[in-house]
Amino acid sequence: MAVTSENGRRTRIQQENRERILKAALDMFSRSGYRGTTLDQIAAAAGMSKPNMLYYFRTKQELYQTVLQETLDDWLTPFAKLDPQGDPASELGAYISAKLAHARINPKASRLFANEILQGAPLLEDTLKGPLKDLVETKSKAIRTWIADGKMAPVDPLHLIYMIWASTQHYADFETQMDALEGTEPGTRDKRFEGAERTLFTVLFNGLKPR
Amino acid sequence: MAVTSENGRRTRIQQENRERILKAALDMFSRSGYRGTTLDQIAAAAGMSKPNMLYYFRTKQELYQTVLQETLDDWLTPFAKLDPQGDPASELGAYISAKLAHARINPKASRLFANEILQGAPLLEDTLKGPLKDLVETKSKAIRTWIADGKMAPVDPLHLIYMIWASTQHYADFETQMDALEGTEPGTRDKRFEGAERTLFTVLFNGLKPR
DNA sequence: GACAAAGTTGACCATTTGATCAAGATTAAA
DNA sequence: TTTAATCTTGATCAAATGGTCAACTTTGTC
Missing domain, CATH: 1.10.357.10 (Tetracycline Repressor, domain 2)
Structure with a gap:
């Protein structure tokens, strides 16, 4: 099941968490580059577990491209x-x-x-x-x-x-x-x-x- | 045993191989950064095995710092x-x-x-x-x-x-x-x-x- | 040519890391 | 309150990767 429903609408939690993740990802990627950044680091910086983060962005690539x-x-x-x-x-x-x-x-x-x-x-x-x-x-x-x-x-x-x-x-x-x-x-x-x-x-x- | 003897002199083979490794390392590191580059890639680009390369530069860090x-x-x-x-x-x-x-x-x-x-x-x-x-x-x-x-x-x-x-x-x-x-x-x-x-x-x- | 030093590598190991999954917790609509 | 959808995570996996080691080959000196 995709994280956003077919109509493209996002729940309050989705909104907040996506934002937190993207901010953390920009912090880490901009400093260490794609390969130099680990999903654990981003998840920690976003204050959530790695699997939870991957619930919002299915792969590292997808997260990076979005940022x-x-x-x-x-x-x-x-x-x-x-x-x-x-x-x-x-x-x-x-x-x-x-x-x-x-x-x-x-x-x-x-x-x-x-x-x-x-x-x-x-x-x-x-x-x-x-x-x-x-x-x-x-x-x-x-x-x-x-x-x-x-x-x-x-x-x-x-x-x-x-x-x-x-x-x-x-x-x-x-x-x-x-x-x-x-x-x-x-x-x-x-x-x-x-x-x-x-x-x-x-x-x-x-x-x-x-x- | 260190790769260069105490007197710091280098053999012909050391000279050549160090140069080849450093060139390959610059190629890879400059394109992909430290974390984005693997020792396998550098060794392949230098045309030698990874253990052999590590015979000349003991760690990835040491190689990077030299370059x-x-x-x-x-x-x-x-x-x-x-x-x-x-x-x-x-x-x-x-x-x-x-x-x-x-x-x-x-x-x-x-x-x-x-x-x-x-x-x-x-x-x-x-x-x-x-x-x-x-x-x-x-x-x-x-x-x-x-x-x-x-x-x-x-x-x-x-x-x-x-x-x-x-x-x-x-x-x-x-x-x-x-x-x-x-x-x-x-x-x-x-x-x-x-x-x-x-x-x-x-x-x-x-x-x-x-x- | 003998032999010690230098050079070389396949096989292997421990750790890191991206990704999965099943099971449980929370949220929100009825 | 019920219930289905959404959200969350510990445990786990497979692949990638830095590094080691023992065994073998080559080189240079006498």
Whole structure:
């Protein structure tokens, strides 16, 4: 018997437990990767027995894919909002801010995603080659238009996008390294994100000014 | 009996086999991480039996640490070469080129490193908090001097360093994503690295011009 | 060529881990 | 309160995996 009835409705308990499990799974998978995480760990973190957890997600794969899919949606949203009608400074600025906010608020999602890409993205291939690719092409076109209109310096849109992704996600994915370099006194993390935004704005805006 | 004699000298066979094992280990660990890689896989990739491999590296940990340490040295070298006496454009330019070259030629080393940081860098903590931290502080000082001398725009050195690390390493760590977005026809990869260098130079140099 | 050291591996072991199952406990609708 | 569906878990299993060992082969030195 499936855990959700045919009509797809979920009981109160299902709702709560699925949520607890997915949260625990994100915690563990984002830190240790798929193979590095055990079902026992997730079950313990979710505060229930392993068989009970497997009552909600039948296999480790299914659990992992569910977590991954949910984080991926978060990841795509801000990029889709980039508006070709706006001007580059405010649009790219808003995008950078959104990406940094995501790295600050939900670093685990970013790490899970990074982990998956590092392993060769076996489960992400379809999304990357489909929806993401389409999105990238659309946004690249917008950037090219901005350039043609003399609103920003001529740079390859693709590499500009990579640069923004890289230097924002870095604050989530490499947080361990930054903590080691800067220490972890309270407040350090917030200051870091402020500094990141200031520096990215300075470099990118001056760097992309039309000339 | 240890695999290397007390005098630390290695036989011809030891030399060759260690090298083969380390290469195979880097291949596997960089793709699948520590937990995701099995000794059987590494032994097979190295073309020898598992017990024989364990004759050269007594445990999986020891093998992993050896690989990690070797890649780490590569990672640190170009950064150490950044010369405060030079001018920012040529020094940072050379550094960016070196980092991109490293990402192009040895992406596996970069991925192994990224993997380790993502997992919380349990084995790298000492290096990060010691040698790397010292290096970062030294180079930050150099950048601050450049700024004080009016040779470049005022930006937080730490975040500038992060930005350079992020946007160069990205070309190794997220290669899978880029391949999915751009396809994998022959030549694509080389063109990508050219475009990366061009774009990074444009954005960073214009972005960091003194004003 | 003799022989000690170095190198090699099939067979095996103990532990970990994803998954199953039967049996019991809880929940909610009537 | 009854009862069927839902929820929960201890016990258990089979496969995978890190590591050991004894026996055998190869290498290099005299």
